[in-house]
Amino acid sequence: MKITFFSTQPYDKTFFDEHNHAYGYTLEYQDTQLNRQTVSLAEGSEAVCVFVNDKVDEPVIAALAAGGTKIIALRCAGFNNVDLEAAKKHGLRVCRVPAYSPEAVAEHALAMILTLNRKTHKAYNRVREQNFSLNGLLGFDIHGKTVGVVGTGNIGKAFARLLHGFNCKVIAYDIVADESLVRSGVQYAPLETLLAQSDIISLHCPLNDQTRHLINKKTLEGVKKGVMLINTSRGGLVCTQDVIDALKSGTIGYLGIDVYEQEEKLFFRDLSANIIQDDMIQRLMSFPNVLVTAHQAFFTHEALVQIAETTLGNIKSITETGEAVNKAASLV
Template sequence: MNPIKISFFSTQPYDKVFFEKYNAEYKFELDFFETQLNHHTVELIQDSPVVCVFVNDVLDAGVIAALANKGVLIIALRCAGFNNVDLDAAKKAGIRVCRVPSYSPEAVAEHAMAMILTLNRKTHKAYNRVREQNFSLNGLLGFDLHGKTIGVIGTGNIGKAFAKIVLGFGCKVLAFDIAKDEELEKIGVQYEPLDTIFKLADILSLHCPLTEKTKHIINATSLSIMKKNVMIINTSRGALINTPDVIDALKDAKIGYLGIDVYEQEEKLFFKDLSEDIIQDDDIQRLMSFPNVLVTAHQAFFTNEALTQIALTTLQNVTDLLEGNEFANKAGLLS
């Protein structure tokens, strides 16, 4: 019997390393494509009942219909977010959808803290200065994190890990979520209405999923009630931020610091080497022109531990669905 094929899209060299390493036990046939899955590339799939996709692959109703025609039975997301998948269309087509809901929340939480510390203490600028024999401290002034008010929007696995980190820095932590976490409350996190957090936070860190209610949660209206010089960190989903509104707030010095690991139009940019290209996205070019903006290219998840968990969970999800076993990863089953 031939091994079952899994077709991977949007793959990078590190995807192949980790999936090939842990597939030794599962023995699937792995077919890797660097290209994004979309209407044009769906024809690359041949005799593969499983496709494995990432955050910027396109799985709308049209693509899912094409997958069904090719006999695809499973869409395996190797990420937590699933806003790029039309789940209703998948259900109607009889295609099961699974994801990796938790794969080292500490990886993303720690990256959010790294962005805060970098923006505050300007270590990236200090590094470059010293390499040029410039030992001046002018322009590198930061502030104590201790005692500052941190707003955490979303206290799922990642938001919870982040809240614990900033508590360790001696910060006051205010949180918003549709469901309160009793453990966080016991260790000092205060749940407040969203507008209250916008008004009181010195630093806002976004850890909520992208939904119709959270899209552009950072916009001209919410920015108008924030403190002047607020720091905003987004390691969740790019569309939580209305980019033109944020650019205006940066120009007006309403936002003092911005750190983004995600971007609303990132599918055209991230995970690619565009160093020899002319980037046509004026918004990202404008953002990168500000000295108080730090952009990383969807790097927050990128640790050895996280990639190990992503590979193991994805392969086990596919195995459970194909074999009709009790699906152990309940939070990972979407359709």
């Protein structure tokens, strides 16, 4: 079987080549994103492997089907970039990796909180320039603060448990409460209550029609002045312009984002020699209380092993049985 990978990075090749020894598939790697202009690169491949910023809409799916593709394998958890109805219509199976080291993303969210609070990134640069002043590096104790967790799936649950170690009060919002978290002391509350009471808010929910721009001008009117907002989930959960306005007014005191609404034009690329035309990301990076990382929360050795094993296992299982090896991973 031939599998064409899109949006490929060097580490993808390393981990998939290593774990492909057990499967013997022919793996073809494309650096470019999958979209209507590049879909022809997949012709003749029984499966394509895509990532978060690939555009798998109806025209792309129709072209994939016409070229002989039977399986769309996401090597990530989110699937908002895939038209599932179109895949069903054209007879393509879709699978994903529903859980790959939730701790990786949860720990990165915590790292962003600690970095923004204690300004270790600024201290690192200062000391290297022989500036040992503490002025401007004042932080606060996370101990005892109220942390709001929006979305308590695998990642949100892992994040909530980490915060217990800081003796934080953890408030959660989700459609369904996780009983294990409730037993551990997490309090579920309506979103409005969570926003109003939290010193730190961390987003861990999927992106869909109900959650798009969950954080916007109206919802930000109900937060504590100077709140810390962390987003390691999907960029579209946040209305970027409204967040910029909230930073300018001081409503948001700290912002940490590992994802961004327009990240497909920026992330996973070296643009150090380019003039970036995206004014909003440039504005965000100009704030001293904003920390941006380029979708690296998932990026641990353990997570990449799990992604490769689950993705290849899903393809093998669909080919042999019609179902993904992990039934929770089967979407269509």
